Amino acid sequence: VRRAVLFVPLAAGLLAAILSFAPEAPRLSSETRTAAEELRRAALSGSRASDWVQSLTDRAGARLAGSEGDRAAVAWALETLRAQGFANVRAEKVTVPVWKRGVETGELTAPHRHTLALTALGGSVPTPPGGIEAEVLEVDSLEMLEAKGAAASGKIVFFNKKMARSRDGSGYGKAVPVRSEGAIRAAKQGAVAVVIRSIGTDNNRLPHTGAMRENPTPDKIPAAALSNPDADLLARLVREGGPVRLRLTLGCRTLPDAESANVLGEVPGGALPEEIVLLGAHLDSWDLGLGALDDGAGCGIVLEAARLIGRLPRRPRRTIRVVFFANEENGLAGGKAYAATHAGELGRHAAAIEADSGTGRPFGFQWNAGTSAGPWLAEVGTLLEPFGANEMKAGGHGGADISRLVTAGVPLFGLFQDATTYFDIHHSANDTLDKIDPESLDRAVAATAVLAYCLADSPEPIERIPAAKRRLPRW
């Protein structure tokens, strides 16, 4: 009996050992591990990621697609990639929409007079020059607006939906439909304008802008975001029960499309240079802040990760391609253009990693690939575990810019960072360099460089997204 008891675990152990060497789970070679450990050490001992964020934001500042800052950012990217010795540095043309903020003022005119801190949502149409004044109708959701029916007619609809704070930022997706869809729906019901509570978790008098879905009809109405304290005030006055009136003046406008660019640079692979591991972030930002977190941080992370790989004595097998994407914020023109321009070589994209979650401490990666990538990623995780970046979450789209590559089955990775305070800052004037945490960026560089190197150096590429799951996200 004792022998049999001993035999069962021994046999199970042998079976597990055989399974873990199964060919569908490629393993890391000792050379790959050694190089990855060297990258980790280099990044964690102090990387230049935050210097890149400073260099980009000090020079280009706010850089909404088609703006002067956007052009300065493209110049910065080209110069910086060249100066750091990247190969095949180039700008690839992207046609971008141009939307320009103008004067923006808001005030409550009844029951008491108050100046409101508000800002136009991206793509909003302007008000007449004298503004729009109307009574306010408060709702908490698109569904509640629907239920109000004709009561919205002639009103300024106030979407009062609070975003919840969380480590994974999941409150954003729950709150954001009122921003994306609110103006379209309110216009259908005859409203004259929309104001929303900012999609943000702070209580500063700094409203958060962001994109709206384009209204396909001619019935466009102006839309703005109130800062959270202003939304609180408005909600309290509505609760008092009497009519609340608001005046809104927006001078924003849409101009003719302009040229911008995706900017690329490479660390050529040693054995399979035509196969590509893409490291992406977006170069553009909203216009209110300087885009230090969104997405200067991502630009700094992917640039530094690729730079450290390029300085290793031993190049990985595949090419590392850094892509600074144009216009993520206002329509994703850069991500779409990349997918179109590189359609012929997407089959040779072994993977794509995006960093677009700010300056929080990295916990690991969200990943979307064939299931056999799981055990392989778990082994990569052993290299990330010493600094707590080995959480591997299946699912997601990697990041907005690389999400279009799903149709070619390219394995997609999104750097997963602590987002607890990210939405305090995101899309607001507060997105400035002082908010950057250099030590967390170093960790993010370490995680990104290790994963990228392992992906690029693996003898066989990891399993691609299966055909049945190659679905574009809704946006």
Add this chain to the structure above:
Amino acid sequence: VRRAVLFVPLAAGLLAAILSFAPEAPRLSSETRTAAEELRRAALSGSRASDWVQSLTDRAGARLAGSEGDRAAVAWALETLRAQGFANVRAEKVTVPVWKRGVETGELTAPHRHTLALTALGGSVPTPPGGIEAEVLEVDSLEMLEAKGAAASGKIVFFNKKMARSRDGSGYGKAVPVRSEGAIRAAKQGAVAVVIRSIGTDNNRLPHTGAMRENPTPDKIPAAALSNPDADLLARLVREGGPVRLRLTLGCRTLPDAESANVLGEVPGGALPEEIVLLGAHLDSWDLGLGALDDGAGCGIVLEAARLIGRLPRRPRRTIRVVFFANEENGLAGGKAYAATHAGELGRHAAAIEADSGTGRPFGFQWNAGTSAGPWLAEVGTLLEPFGANEMKAGGHGGADISRLVTAGVPLFGLFQDATTYFDIHHSANDTLDKIDPESLDRAVAATAVLAYCLADSPEPIERIPAAKRRLPRW
């Protein structure tokens, strides 16, 4: 020998006991203590102080002297005091200066183009309509500007002095001279404008305004405060070494003086109604925020402390007089008018207490009175010790509004609160209701009500400020 050793401490103890019963240190009666304990219990179990702050700020909003909000605040104060059953409710006319903010924009034009978050300092003259553009000269102090001599000529002087964070707010006094005096000094040296780093401890893109000393010469130049992140950016670009240029446009202007009011209400004393214990706070605020902390909080604290005293079955001997002062922020016209209007009865002011430090937890009081008040205050401290508000710091002026009463020797008290985060908010657009901590306000009410009751109920008033120390503060 042993008996002698024993005898010495016994004698010392007896002497101490005799001294502590000396007539110059009046003691609290058991009736006073009982009433004070009841006030403490009532306040700590949940006061209405934060409701008053909400009621004031929701109705009047921003209320810079002479503005529509200022008039609404005076109306609020009269109505609220009457509705709460105060006696002798009245408005006393105060003539106030009127300064109105206009358009304000700033941008860096070299070496890189950036939009700057800035705001005019109180009382600033405007720029020409097209703005002023000039090279920037950075200095860290008035002394460093002096040392620059003619180098300031034709320049925009940038005072880059960082305010330090501390519990007692002492960093404010150290940083504020560049705001008060900077424009006067820079004008003397031929500068064309001044920008200062905000006197504030936050890193939001919300600049902090505040008063400047009036320039007695005709050589006035415009002056503005940059938010801290903008000051950081400007300083980094200056450190790069090349010329840095800034364009500043301010549309602010001074209008003719207007009428405002100090608003008074009383809880008449039971035995000595002609003797007064004043509880003061200021009703006005700067124009950027809603003045929830500065000084809505103080208004809520003193109103609620007096209201709770008025509800006691046993009135104190002296009258409790609440004074909501006009125009503390832009020249102290309310405090000066009160001292003038009431000059004849200042001899009958037994004490004055001011609350003007926001929403922080109270630690005790700063006090300025005759030295014999010390032991008496220590006994009052035993009533405040259970909630940690028994720190009694000798010195100070009580508060700006009551500081003019020093010349009549009126004992002055300033509620001493945790100021660690106060200067994140102070004088900025962020001064809104959501920043109020109701529980700390309850503690502040408890401390203020207990001290006020003890002062008002003491058989003899506490010793007044000695003649030699009756000096007005510099401002």
